[in-house]
Amino acid sequence: MRRLSTFLLTIVYIFCGSVNLFASDEFSLNGYYKNYSFVFDQAQVKGLQETNQPIMGSVTNRLRVNLSCRPNNYLSVNLAYDFSPVIQDKSLFDEPLLGFGLKTRTYRAIDLDSRPYPQKEEKLNSFAIFQNLDRLFLTLSSKFADIYLGRQAIAWGSARVINPTDVIAPYSFNELDTEDRRGVDALRIRIPLSPLEEIDAGYIFGDDFEFKNSALFLRGKFYYRRTDLSLIMAGFQENLLAGFDLTRSIGGAGFWLEGGYVFTDALDGDNRKNDENYFRTSLGFDYSLKNGTYLFLEYHFNQAGACKSEDYLIELKGTAYQEGSVYLLGRHYLAPGISYPITPLITFSGEALLNITDPSIFLMPQFEYNIAENIYLSAGAYFGLGKSPKALISQYGDPALLLRSEFGSYPDLYFTSFRVYF
Secondary structure (H helix, E strand, C coil): CHHHHHHHHHHHHHHHCCCCCCCCCCEEEEEEEEEEEEEEECCCCECCCCCCCCCEEEEEEEEEEEEEECCCCCEEEEEEEEEEEEEECCHHHHCCCCCCCCCCCCCCCCCCCCCCECCCCCCCCCEEEEEEEEEEEEEEECCCCEEEEEEECCCCCCCCCCCCCCCCCCCCCCCCCCCCCCCEEEEEEEEEEECCEEEEEEEECCHHHCHHHCEEEEEEEEEECCEEEEEEEEEECCEEEEEEEEEEEECCEEEEEEEEEEECCCCCCCCCCCCCCEEEEEEEEEEECCCCCEEEEEEEEECCCCCCHHHHHHHCCCHHHHCCCCCCCCCEEEEEEEEEECCCCEEEEEEEEEECCCCEEEEEEEEEEEEECCEEEEEEEEEEECCCCEEEECCCCCEEEECCCCHHHCCEEEEEEEEEEC
16 A cells, blocks of 8 residues: 555656645645534334443544645646544444445545554554545546546435435435545546536446446436436446436426436346346425525435335345445435524524335434634434334344334434534
8 A cells, every 4th residue: 555655646746746836726725624523322122121222422533635736727636635533432333323324335446545543453442543535536628528537526416315316426314424425436528518518428446447346327418498407327336327317496496306217237247136126216396585594305216115114124135225325225205404594603404304104204403603714513413213123032032123113223313513624
């Protein structure tokens, strides 16, 4: 990994070393520091004598530095690096913080060691340091096309809560920090057709550059009668996605409709898993009131999910959950949200996700205080309401977990965050 680090620094030096670093038009350096502190209360399991789990805590610090330089009108280079010391209960390093977790591939051909301390061969206790070389890409610009080569952010979809077409590096709906999309290694070409239309194509490199670990895509964005329409075909981990994304204004409200159909193993000649294809879609509206209040409502359909809560854990073994970035366990969801400025410096925001079939609901209220310019303090909670999981004792005396609702199985989390941007 030392060779990789040296190589990356050499690239930055070659393209930026001859530039006047104090010329703002050619060079920029910015970033942020974030601190997340939270307590974590695990969901109780009915049917076991000892169900009281200890309340656990975590403190996560994140320092991010973004660097970009543009030696001329045709070439630019961008770099971003994250440094994150974490203190928390050992079990939280191995288990998803909320729910059952979002399983995604990193789509990185080569990378730095994500945990420099302690190293992989050393014992992991309650303290660790993580790092992430999140951006390192070159941009070549011309009148006909823009070419991006290297580690960059690639994401699609206009839905506010769940994006059916975003299968490369998505966030789950309850992710705490979603400001920067995780970078992937890719070659991307964007060809403008008009000020509002383009053709977007690329290849995303997976582990060891193998095709089964990689992805590719072709996307067209078009504008017709005040409507933005995107069509996409994407192959990922030997599956094929055909998707669309439509946005427009209706009577002063914003409207979006996004959907994607996945043909499992369509790019695998052997078709070994033979899982069922599935369709997902999100439909919603949003509206801004004159007093600054923002409202939205979104419906999501997930064909990959189960119709009954007792089948949730069975569905987790399918391609949709293992490779397709699907994490919601049911089929029908409703997601309302609000943002309300209490004062010019204090804002309340709240979201909810309702599993209509269970029924169960996940609530996410949060308050944010703008202490000073580029300094923010937030506090909030994530908690689920619904029937708690139940333990079933087999004839051999081994307990098995039965989910009686989705969000009743989620733990409660109470957090504060402190953010400084520079």
